[in-house]
Amino acid sequence: MMGYFFTILATALSLLIVDIIVPGVNIANFPSALIAGVIIGLVNAFIRPILTALSFPITFLTLGIFSFVVNGFCLWLASILAPGFEMNGLVAFILAPIVLSFASTFLNNYFAKEA
Numbered sequence: 001m002m003g004y005f006f007t008i009l010a011t012a013l014s015l016l017i018v019d020i021i022v023p024g025v026n027i028a029n030f031p032s033a034l035i036a037g038v039i040i041g042l043v044n045a046f047i048r049p050i051l052t053a054l055s056f057p058i059t060f061l062t063l064g065i066f067s068f069v070v071n072g073f074c075l076w077l078a079s080i081l082a083p084g085f086e087m088n089g090l091v092a093f094i095l096a097p098i099v100l101s102f103a104s105t106f107l108n109n110y111f112a113k114e115a
Contacts, residue, residue: 006111011037014103015085021099024092032084040078048074071097 012033019027027033051070052059059066072093079087087096 007108008034008037008041010107010111011040011100011104013107014100015040017103018096018099022092022096024087024089025096026086026088028084032082036078036082036085039082040075043074043078043081047077068094068097071101075100 012030015027015033015036016030019025019033027036048070051073052067055066055070059070075097076087076093079085087093
């Protein structure tokens with residue numbers, strides 16, 4: 001149970017980092033980031049596998065580059081569902097999932113060592 005809490009916390013902190021670094025991403029406050037972290041987890045658990053399976057042929061043809069589009073779409077979908085979290089523009093659509101991935105990986109590794 002604590003693992004889920006740390007993952008959500010790391011995702012929320014990562015979203016705040018994305019808000020600072022990537023233009024076009026706006027998060028109202030920390031509670032909005034926590035809600036967005038939960039929604040991102042749910043989207044990644046239930047919708048992303050379906051999109052990945054459906055887009056496998058084009059991902060294969062583009063040597064994996066299309067997976068950036070799938071990641072961006074999942075983050076955009078989470079921004080629609082989460083209050084206080086907005087993504088605007090193509091730069092945010094492509095760059096935000098990359099920065100989120102790096103920041104989240106770093107913070108999850110930090111929390112895993114501490115817990």
